[in-house]
Amino acid sequence: MSHLFQHRRARYCALVLLLGLFPVNQSTAQELGDHQYTTEAIQAGLRVYSRECALCHGPQGDLVSGINLRRGQFRTAQSDDDLRSVITEGRAQGQMPAFNLREAELSGVIAYIRAGFDPDGVAVRIGNPQRGEALFNGKGECSQCHRVNGIGPRTAPDLSSIGVLRTPASLQLNLLDPAAAILPINRPVRIVTRNEETIIGRRLNEDTYTVQLIDSQERLRSLIKEELVTYEISDLPSKQPTNLSADEVADVVAYLLTLNGQGAEQ
Amino acid sequence: MKMISRVAAILGICLASSASFAQVPYERILNAEQEPHNWLTYNGGYMSQRYSQLDQITRDNVGDLELKWVLQNQVFGAWQSNPIVVDGIMYVTERPNSVMAVDAITGRMFWKYVHTPDERSRVCCGANNRGVAVLDDKVYMGTLDARLVALDRINGELLWNAEVGDVGLAYSVTMAPLAVKDKIIVGVGGGEFGIRGYVAAFDAETGAQVWRTYTIPGPGEPGHDTWQGDDWMYGGAPVWITGSFDPEQNLTFWGVGNPGPDWNAEQRPGDNLYSDSVIALDADSGELAWYFQFTPNDAYDYDSVQVPLLADINWNGTPKKAMMWANRNGYFYVLDRTTGECLVGEPYVRVNWSSGLDENCRPIPTPQPDGMPTYPGNQGGTNWYPPSYSPRTGLFYFSAWEDYATIYYSEDQEYTPGRAFLGGGFSVLAPTQGAPTIGIGRTNPVNNWTNEVGHASLKAMDPNTGAEVWEFEQYDVSDSGMLTTASDLLITGGREGYFHVLDARSGELLYHKNLGGQIVMAPVTYMVDGVQYVSIISGNSLFNFALKD
Numbered sequence: 001m002s003h004l005f006q007h008r009r010a011r012y013c014a015l016v017l018l019l020g021l022f023p024v025n026q027s028t029a030q031e032l033g034d035h036q037y038t039t040e041a042i043q044a045g046l047r048v049y050s051r052e053c054a055l056c057h058g059p060q061g062d063l064v065s066g067i068n069l070r071r072g073q074f075r076t077a078q079s080d081d082d083l084r085s086v087i088t089e090g091r092a093q094g095q096m097p098a099f100n101l102r103e104a105e106l107s108g109v110i111a112y113i114r115a116g117f118d119p120d121g122v123a124v125r126i127g128n129p130q131r132g133e134a135l136f137n138g139k140g141e142c143s144q145c146h147r148v149n150g151i152g153p154r155t156a157p158d159l160s161s162i163g164v165l166r167t168p169a170s171l172q173l174n175l176l177d178p179a180a181a182i183l184p185i186n187r188p189v190r191i192v193t194r195n196e197e198t199i200i201g202r203r204l205n206e207d208t209y210t211v212q213l214i215d216s217q218e219r220l221r222s223l224i225k226e227e228l229v230t231y232e233i234s235d236l237p238s239k240q241p242t243n244l245s246a247d248e249v250a251d252v253v254a255y256l257l258t259l260n261g262q263g264a265e266q
Numbered sequence: 267m268k269m270i271s272r273v274a275a276i277l278g279i280c281l282a283s284s285a286s287f288a289q290v291p292y293e294r295i296l297n298a299e300q301e302p303h304n305w306l307t308y309n310g311g312y313m314s315q316r317y318s319q320l321d322q323i324t325r326d327n328v329g330d331l332e333l334k335w336v337l338q339n340q341v342f343g344a345w346q347s348n349p350i351v352v353d354g355i356m357y358v359t360e361r362p363n364s365v366m367a368v369d370a371i372t373g374r375m376f377w378k379y380v381h382t383p384d385e386r387s388r389v390c391c392g393a394n395n396r397g398v399a400v401l402d403d404k405v406y407m408g409t410l411d412a413r414l415v416a417l418d419r420i421n422g423e424l425l426w427n428a429e430v431g432d433v434g435l436a437y438s439v440t441m442a443p444l445a446v447k448d449k450i451i452v453g454v455g456g457g458e459f460g461i462r463g464y465v466a467a468f469d470a471e472t473g474a475q476v477w478r479t480y481t482i483p484g485p486g487e488p489g490h491d492t493w494q495g496d497d498w499m500y501g502g503a504p505v506w507i508t509g510s511f512d513p514e515q516n517l518t519f520w521g522v523g524n525p526g527p528d529w530n531a532e533q534r535p536g537d538n539l540y541s542d543s544v545i546a547l548d549a550d551s552g553e554l555a556w557y558f559q560f561t562p563n564d565a566y567d568y569d570s571v572q573v574p575l576l577a578d579i580n581w582n583g584t585p586k587k588a589m590m591w592a593n594r595n596g597y598f599y600v601l602d603r604t605t606g607e608c609l610v611g612e613p614y615v616r617v618n619w620s621s622g623l624d625e626n627c628r629p630i631p632t633p634q635p636d637g638m639p640t641y642p643g644n645q646g647g648t649n650w651y652p653p654s655y656s657p658r659t660g661l662f663y664f665s666a667w668e669d670y671a672t673i674y675y676s677e678d679q680e681y682t683p684g685r686a687f688l689g690g691g692f693s694v695l696a697p698t699q700g701a702p703t704i705g706i707g708r709t710n711p712v713n714n715w716t717n718e719v720g721h722a723s724l725k726a727m728d729p730n731t732g733a734e735v736w737e738f739e740q741y742d743v744s745d746s747g748m749l750t751t752a753s754d755l756l757i758t759g760g761r762e763g764y765f766h767v768l769d770a771r772s773g774e775l776l777y778h779k780n781l782g783g784q785i786v787m788a789p790v791t792y793m794v795d796g797v798q799y800v801s802i803i804s805g806n807s808l809f810n811f812a813l814k815d
Contacts, residue, residue, distance in 0.1 A: 184716040205712045207762040208740045
């Protein structure tokens with residue numbers, strides 16, 4: 001057991017160095033490719049925003065009632081395409097005028113908003129939530145393990161509130177590199193008991209003497225660690241990096257961001 | 267006849283009362299080890315060893331412990347109070363500043379005194395109070411609004427209420443006072459608010475201040491040149507944990523907290539004496555006899571507010587008046603308490619803010635680059651939780667945090683009176699970005715941060731070498747102090763809410779019980795009517811255990 005712990009510690013130190021501390025460093029940015037906006041786009045967006053948007057929306061993006069651009073609060077828009085059409089078409093009987101921006105300026109200002117107005121921040125592309133929901137339940141195979149609003153298995157974490165618990169960057173990383181994004185408590189466990197039962201499950205809680213988990217049959221189990229023959233905590237999550245395209249990932253992230261713990265819409 | 271028996275009965279009551287409510291003169295505290303059925307000071311005696319001569323509970327019968335009574339706290343929040351027990355009466359405080367006198371056999375209350383602190387009170391880390399001091403017929407408590415109150419020990423009535431510091435400038439008292447001779451000595455908190463720290467002694471009878479010694483030397487005093495400009499005026503260096511007393515030297519010893527602003531060391535160039543030091547003060551005059559600084563120009567909030575644990579030991583063949591100290595900065599020290607000379611200085615957890623200690627135990631600084639983790643993290647390798655030393659095993663025991671690191675950032679900050687003066691901040695290193703981490707106190711009954719952000723190791727240290735002899739690991743971190751007994755038991759707790767009893771020689775686990783709430787203070791032990799009790803606070807309840815009848 002102590003050997004396992006040491007092994008995992010070594011790995012997590014490496015991960016922290018690569019991802020935790022330098023989320024926007026060169027190698028990571030290249031790895032993430034076109035899943036997110038570049039630093040150059042965000043910084044170009046700052047210039048566009050200051051010139052075209054700040055007069056009405058203010059330097060912090062919060063001067064128009066009901067909207068906080070920096071915090072990602074919009075009246076209707078969800079996806080980047082929605083923002084694109086608001087900017088190019090205008091809204092509210094001309095109170096939000098239509099802007100005729102070049103493509104690079106347009107994507108830049110969206111990147112700046114998605115980066116939370118931080119020119120050194122991370123701006124994840126947010127796609128279409130309706131398409132994302134279809135991918136979640138279909139091609140993406142997410143719903144085979146995750147539960148949303150009372151539907152789906154309970155073995156993987158329930159995602160009904162995930163949109164308010166995680167940032168877009170964290171959700172995206174979960175899809176692209178689940179091993180780097182998995183919360184430590186969710187690491188899969190494999191246990192062999194004294195009566196030779198093998199339990200595969202997901203930890204819910206642990207302390208010095210006991211561990212509580214949900215097993216693959218969705219049973220809540222509480223076990224005394226001293227009585228276990230084997231207790232292994234896997235470094236790797238049970239899912240692989242997604243095969244979805246960059247656009248599809250943006251759609252799934254958009255869908256996940258709509259999951260706010262308020263239950264299914266009636 | 268009836269009348270006579272009634273008079274006799276009344277007389278009998280009076281006699282019984284005077285017998286059970288004996289005074290607690292200084293001499294009794296001085297010889298506290300001669301009455302192990304009581305727990306007379308915060309740390310169980312002036313040497314602060316938290317070692318009890320009681321031996322009714324042993325490794326053979328510890329399995330027969332049973333719960334005798336529970337005292338429920340009426341106020342939520344970490345309960346860091348340390349009970350005092352005098353002749354069958356327990357005195358324990360409750361947040362923010364109440365004192366309760368409780369029957370130590372049944373847990374029923376005799377009286378409760380409530381002090382409501384001034385609404386301007388400011389403390390960094392919770393409305394904590396760590397307990398009272400007793401002397402003669404009085405009980406003393408420091409308050410969040412920087413007062414010292416004296417109560418009648420028999421009826422809980424207020425006798426006097428003295429100002430220790432200016433509440434408007436965020437001075438506070440959270441420690442249990444130390445009663446020495448005819449004085450009550452306290453230090454002040456406020457290291458996150460730009461105070462200038464001090465230790466002050468008050469006349470036990472009247473509440474008049476007798477002496478005050480600043481922990482930051484003023485102009486013209488030795489050490490003042492370790493500060494530049496006006497930095498000394500709001501440089502922190504609080505004293506918020508009870509000190510120790512060596513009657514032979516007539517010296518009191520105090521751990522001094524961090525300099526301010528906490529995380530911007532460049533803003534206050536110099537060693538910043540006597541922050542992060544132990545200071546030895548004359549008990550009668552407050553005059554500084556010596557000091558030893560653990561962390562000069564601290565950038566990590568490594569308060570040296572640990573308990574100065576005193577022991578007379580045979581150190582590598584030489585009799586030494588020693589002081590043992592597991593510091594928040596990750597090093598374990600043994601000092602000669604007559605001079606302040608450092609005998610041993612060894613890291614007990616991973617340390618990377620310094621590459622080691624020089625021959626005088628001054629750290630060799632190795633600050634980490636921006637954005638990189640510093641070990642130990644902000645809460646330290648250990649913190650204020652009281653350690654223990656057993657003269658029988660010759661080992662020093664304390665709670666350490668392993669594999670715990672934080673990433674610091676600093677920024678320039680102007681001092682504003684009474685406001686937070688931090689100069690930056692920190693985040694706890696997590697295995698995954700955005701994952702839950704650990705903070706001050708346990709915030710969730712579900713441990714979703716896991717041992718990967720840090721976990722507890724109870725360490726038994728050899729003062730001869732500074733080496734770890736054994737350790738007992740816990741899955742979560744621990745803020746629990748230690749208690750050892752003459753039957754070689756080591757009793758402690760942790761944030762998970764387990765009450766643990768170990769073999770003090772080997773570290774073997776003998777007993778554990780889930781009490782359900784974080785244990786953030788040390789257990790104490792006492793005896794009434796021939797029964798040894800162990801008292802431990804978990805969550806909002808004080809649990810008292812003894813052997814089955």
